[in-house]
Amino acid sequence: MVIKVFLASSSGSTAIKKKQQDVVGFLEALKIDYTQLDIASNEENRMWMRENVPGEKKPTNGIPLPPQIFNEEIYCGDYETFFEAKEDNAVYEFLGLTPPPGSKEAQQAENAQKLHNGSAAEEHLDDDKTRKVAEEEEQEEGDEDRAEEDLVSEEEEELRELEEEEEQASEED
Numbered sequence: 001m002v003i004k005v006f007l008a009s010s011s012g013s014t015a016i017k018k019k020q021q022d023v024v025g026f027l028e029a030l031k032i033d034y035t036q037l038d039i040a041s042n043e044e045n046r047m048w049m050r051e052n053v054p055g056e057k058k059p060t061n062g063i064p065l066p067p068q069i070f071n072e073e074i075y076c077g078d079y080e081t082f083f084e085a086k087e088d089n090a091v092y093e094f095l096g097l098t099p100p101p102g103s104k105e106a107q108q109a110e111n112a113q114k115l116h117n118g119s120a121a122e123e124h125l126d127d128d129k130t131r132k133v134a135e136e137e138e139q140e141e142g143d144e145d146r147a148e149e150d151l152v153s154e155e156e157e158e159l160r161e162l163e164e165e166e167e168q169a170s171e172e173d
Contacts, residue, residue: 001071001072001096001097002033002034002035002071002072003027003032003033003034003035003069003070003071003076003095003097004034004035004037004069004070004071004072005020005023005024005027005034005035005036005037005067005068005069006037006039006045006049006066006067006068006069006070007020007024007036007037007038007039007066007067008020008038008039008040008066009038009040009041010040010041011040011066016065016066016067019066019067019079020066020067022079022083023067023069023079023082024036024067026082026086026091030091032095032097037049039066049064049066049068050063050064052070052073052075053068053075053078054075057075057077057078064078065078067079067082069082069094069095071095071096071097074096076094076095076096077094081094082094089104089105089108090105090108091105092105092106093105093109
């Protein structure tokens with residue numbers, strides 16, 4: 001499967017240029033194979049992109065702006081949906097690709113599969129137990145801190161009383 005990124009090589013818009021660079025740079029960082037298809041210098045690319053972006057994804061004027069991303073003939077999305085997928089660690093899913101083993105997205109998919117199959121129920125029970133133990137320990141620490149503060153307050157009060165008694169005794173002498 002080849003990811004196709006439709007770009008405009010001679011766009012006058014810095015916003016479009018930045019979006020295109022962001023998509024391409026991210027795909028390169030993840031070592032995802034892709035092909036850049038220029039809509040500025042190739043009328044066939046421009047027409048193909050315009051015809052294959054779904055109607056509900058087209059702007060009100062009907063002309064989608066680059067970058068537009070496809071997996072072969074299947075529309076993946078525009079920059080905004082790519083950015084959302086990137087933020088959600090779901091770029092491989094967005095592109096219709098299998099995430100590589102060890103990636104965050106692969107781990108998320110594995111955890112989702114475990115939850116779906118119910119095999120992670122015991123793990124989550126253990127997580128809940130661990131969380132409860134941690135909360136109880138925090139509560140105990142908080143109680144200990146308050147008890148310590150109370151002791152300090154009592155000691156300070158006793159010192160003040162002793163000082164007052166000493167002052168009264170010295171005044172009487």
